[in-house]
Structures are given as C-alpha cells and as structure tokens.
Amino acid sequence: MPFASVKDMRREARRRLPRAVFDFFAGGADDEVTLRDNARAFQRWALLPRILRPCPSRHLGVSLWKNDAPLAMPIVAAPTAFHRLAHPEGELGTARALAQADALFIVSMASTVALEDIAAAAHGAAKSGHARLWFQLYVQPDRAFTARLIRRAEAAGFEALVITVDSPVFGRRDRDWRNGFFDLPAGLSCETLREPQGDGQLGPPRPIAFSAAFSWSIVDEVRKMTSLPIVLKGILHPADALLALEHEVSAIYISNHGGRQLDGAPATLDVLPAIARVVAGRLPILVDGGVRRGTDVLKALALGANAVGVGRSLLWGLATEGPDGVARVLAMLRDELDRALAMCGCSSLDEVSPALVGPRREPLK
Numbered sequence: 001m002p003f004a005s006v007k008d009m010r011r012e013a014r015r016r017l018p019r020a021v022f023d024f025f026a027g028g029a030d031d032e033v034t035l036r037d038n039a040r041a042f043q044r045w046a047l048l049p050r051i052l053r054p055c056p057s058r059h060l061g062v063s064l065w066k067n068d069a070p071l072a073m074p075i076v077a078a079p080t081a082f083h084r085l086a087h088p089e090g091e092l093g094t095a096r097a098l099a100q101a102d103a104l105f106i107v108s109m110a111s112t113v114a115l116e117d118i119a120a121a122a123h124g125a126a127k128s129g130h131a132r133l134w135f136q137l138y139v140q141p142d143r144a145f146t147a148r149l150i151r152r153a154e155a156a157g158f159e160a161l162v163i164t165v166d167s168p169v170f171g172r173r174d175r176d177w178r179n180g181f182f183d184l185p186a187g188l189s190c191e192t193l194r195e196p197q198g199d200g201q202l203g204p205p206r207p208i209a210f211s212a213a214f215s216w217s218i219v220d221e222v223r224k225m226t227s228l229p230i231v232l233k234g235i236l237h238p239a240d241a242l243l244a245l246e247h248e249v250s251a252i253y254i255s256n257h258g259g260r261q262l263d264g265a266p267a268t269l270d271v272l273p274a275i276a277r278v279v280a281g282r283l284p285i286l287v288d289g290g291v292r293r294g295t296d297v298l299k300a301l302a303l304g305a306n307a308v309g310v311g312r313s314l315l316w317g318l319a320t321e322g323p324d325g326v327a328r329v330l331a332m333l334r335d336e337l338d339r340a341l342a343m344c345g346c347s348s349l350d351e352v353s354p355a356l357v358g359p360r361r362e363p364l365k
C-alpha cells in the first residue's frame with residue numbers, strides 16, 4: 001500500500017514492530033494526556049489563507065543564528081533514543097537520510113550507534129560533505145564524563161549542544177511497565193556511552209543518570225566546557241524562557257518530551273505564543289511535540305517558532321522503510337509545508353506571521 005501520510009507510516013510501523021518496541025516509541029507518561037494534547041493542540045488553530053499573493057516558488061530555508069549557514073528547511077529531527085530498535089541501520093540510516101535532505105539531525109546521547117560513527121555517516125552522505133548535526137546531552141552528575149562527551153561531539157563536527165532539562169527524574173510510562181520494557185534487548189546498547197579503558201578496548205556503556213539536584217548553574221558549567229552554542233530543550237514556562245535568556249543560551253527549545261515526562265504538562269503549541277512574546281525575537285525558538293503534517297509546522301512557525309522538531313514521525317519512517325522511510329517522511333512534511341505556504345500566499349518563511357492563524361472554536365474529533 002502506498003503511504004500518503006505520516007499516519008500511514010505509523011500504521012505500518014505498528015504492524016512491523018514488536019509490540020513492546022512500538023509502545024516504547026509511541027507511548028507517553030502516565031495517562032498520556034499530554035501526549036494526546038500535543039497533537040490535538042494543532043487542531044485548535046485554523047490557518048487563515050491570503051489569496052492572490054504571487055508565490056510561484058517557495059523558499060523554505062531558515063537561519064537560526066547570524067552568520068550561520070541556513071538550514072534547508074525549518075523541520076529538524078528531534079533527538080530520539082534507540083534507533084536500532086526501529087531498524088538494523090539505526091542512527092546510521094537516519095543520519096544518511098537527513099544529511100541527503102540537508103536537514104538537521106539532533107542526535108540523542110542515548111543513540112545505539114556511537115556519535116563518531118553517526119557523524120561519519122552523515123558527513124559522508126551530505127551533498128556539501130558537511131552535515132548539520134547537533135548533540136543532545138543529559139548533563140551527568142559525573143562532570144568529567146560530561147566534559148569528555150562534549151569534547152567527542154566537538155571533535156566529530158557537531159555544531160551545537162542541546163541540553164535536555166525536562167528530566168530531573170525519568171517519566172513513568174505505563175505501557176513500558178505493562179510490557180516489562182525497561183532496557184534495550186541483548187545485542188543493542190547506548191554505544192556513545194562507552195569509553196576506552198586502560199587496555200584501549202571500549203568499556204561497557206555507562207548508564208544515563210538523571211538528577212533532580214541540578215540548578216541553572218549546570219548551564220553555566222557546561223558553557224565553561226565548550227564554545228558550541230547551547231540550546232535548552234524542555235522549556236514550557238515563559239519565566240524559564242527569560243531565565244534561559246539571562247543564562248545566555250543560544251536558543252530555546254520548547255518541548256514536553258513528546259508527553260513522555262510530566263503528564264499534565266501543557267501542549268507545546270499552547271505555550272508557544274506566550275514564550276514567543278517574552279522572548280521577543282531575541283533568541284531563536286524551536287518547538288516539538290505532535291507534529292504530523294506540514295500544516296502543523298506552518299502553524300507553529302506562525303505562532304512564533306523558527307524551527308520545528310519531529311520525533312516519532314521520523315521513527316515511523318525508519319521502522320517502515322529504513323533510511324528510505326526517513327527520507328519519505330521528511331519529503332512528505334516538506335511537500336505539505338510547501339503546499340500550505342503556497343495556499344497561504346507566502347513565498348518564504350519571512351512572510352509567515354501570527355496573522356496567518358486564528359483559533360478554531362471546537363477541536364476536531
């Protein structure tokens with residue numbers, strides 16, 4: 001059956017993946033209220049198209065920072081763990097597909113392929129020879145280990161660090177409890193978390209530690225470890241966006257971890273306008289959660305995002321067709337965004353503004 005949409009890819013991924021793996025990818029915390037609300041929030045907004053505005057071709061490129069090479073499109077791969085659960089090529093396949101599309105890959109620290117191998121695959125596949133890669137980090141209580149990870153990411157050509165700050169403890173996911181899914185199956189592990197031992201051989205992967213003891217000082221600490229731009233992922237409150245500004249981060253990443261951490265947290269699209277208001281263009285804003293269509297991307301851009309992260313949608317592509325599936329999902333979303341821009345009379349993302357959206361009275365069923 002041909003795939004018309006991300007929804008079709010999800011259906012096929014569900015058919016192919018073992019139940020526990022599908023549930024790990026698809027699931028959220030507790031009652032999954034936030035998980036569902038992320039996607040529903042897009043239906044609470046309507047697009048308000050403008051007519052007869054010439055836009056024979058649309059420019060989807062976006063620059064997040066001054067003097068930074070633009071991204072080919074405002075759709076980026078949110079960091080997601082364990083790609084080899086979805087497909088044997090794992091993050092290598094994802095990296096190649098994203099690099100070929102000139103799309104940014106935010107690589108999870110919990111990757112099932114080592115970050116150096118991911119970077120090599122991405123740079124080898126990029127048409128320019130230089131892929132766009134950021135590294136997602138859970139700061140570890142062992143700061144020396146954290147610093148070594150950052151140095152490896154720098155050496156491999158990653159261009160920014162994304163510190164995930166929504167996980168002082170790990171969210172409790174009912175589906176994983178029911179399925180008894182608490183660890184990677186034999187043969188797979190978090191390869192980035194291995195380090196050379198005294199004998200030069202790689203040691204076992206270090207477990208990821210979460211810490212509820214962290215404060216804003218970790219941002220300042222990490223800054224001393226690197227000259228890479230720092231992006232804070234997991235911001236939901238305008239007051240925290242202002243604190244992020246004070247701590248001189250380079251971008252704000254609005255996320256509730258795809259509904260996998262605090263159930264009952266708001267849908268990301270619902271907090272975006274208030275955060276965009278206080279940030280007032282001083283920093284780029286990324287947002288993720290529930291993006292399944294190019295029109296979702298357009299709504300997020302209209303409400304103040306500069307780029308939009310996509311998590312599960314790409315995993316469904318990877319599970320269904322490997323790297324080709326990742327490429328297919330990206331192409332679908334890109335094409336849908338391009339069409340939506342044309343139908344709204346916009347020839348570039350600069351023309352996308354809050355005037356393009358209005359509230360819808362009833363969420364669609």
Ligand SMILES: Cc1cc2nc3c(=O)[nH]c(=O)nc-3n(C[C@H](O)[C@H](O)[C@H](O)COP(=O)(O)O)c2cc1C
Pocket residue numbers: 024025026038078079080081108109110136164233255256257258259260288289290291309310311312313
């Ligand atoms: C299977 C899975 C694994 C994830 N792993 C990570 C991770 O390692 N680090 C992180 O910061 N976020 C992680 N996330 C959260 C994503 O970065 C992102 O916030 C979320 O997937 C966005 O929602 P969406 O899946 O609806 O697009 C994960 C999400 C999923 C679904």
Ligand SMILES: CC(C)CC(=O)C(=O)O
Pocket residue numbers: 081110208257260
């Ligand atoms: C391995 C986990 C740390 C990955 C994660 O962030 C998640 O499952 O949401």
